[in-house]
Amino acid sequence: MGSDSDLPSMAAAIAICEEFGVAHEVAIISAHRTPERMVDYAQNAHLRGLKVIIAGAGGAAHLPGMVASLTPLPVIGVPVSSRHLQGVDSLYSIVQMPRGIPVATVAIGNAQNAGLLAVQILASHQPELLQQVLNYRQTLKQSVLDKQQRLEQLGYSQYLQEQQEQHSG
Structure with missing residues (x-):
């Protein structure tokens, strides 16, 4: 991440890796403040055994693109929400890469999807990890089906009230 202020956003990617x-x-x-360190990190990441890099940054958000320009590894950019432009500036900075330097980009502040994409990239060559991804997807599916069943049981009005109570308390 470009700054420690990005950690609250990036924590979701870390949690997915741990999960x-x-x-x-x-x-x-x-x-911008440690460019030499960035160059060394990016150029040597594959030599240290890394397989994919998730780079989060706000504001000018140059980190994901610069890292992508320096490494042969896939890079996933996470636009971190900023005070002034709510992360739109970061999103534009990350997605507007020149031809030949791709950066996969997730939604503003959605480091969880960055973590999931990194896991899926790794799972393409690791059958055990692929099975974990399939199981995870099944839990997502079941969650939606459970919600639908609850909605049908309660009706929309009571379901909505229950949702509002869960979010307010």
């Missing part, structure tokens, strides 16, 4: 048992590292590397 799936994927080894990971967490680092603060600023494209």
Whole structure:
């Protein structure tokens, strides 16, 4: 991440890696304040055994693109919400990469999806991890089916009231 202020957003990616048992590292590397460190990290990541990099940044959000320009690994960019432009500036910065330097980009502040995408990339060559992804998807499906069943049992008005109470208390 570009700054420690990005950690609350990036924590969801870390949690996904932990949930799936994927080894990971967490680092603060600023494209602007520690450019030499960023270059060294990105150029040597594959030599250290990394397989994918999730890079989160807010504001100018140069970290994901700069890392992608320096590494042969897949890079997933997480636009972190900023005070002034709510992360739209970060999103535009990350998705507007020149041809030849791709950065997969998730929604503003959605580090959970970045973590899931990283896991899916790794799972493409790891059958055990692929099975975990399939199981995870099944839990998502079951969650929706359970909600539908509850909605049918309660009716929309009571279901909505229950949802509002859960979110307010």
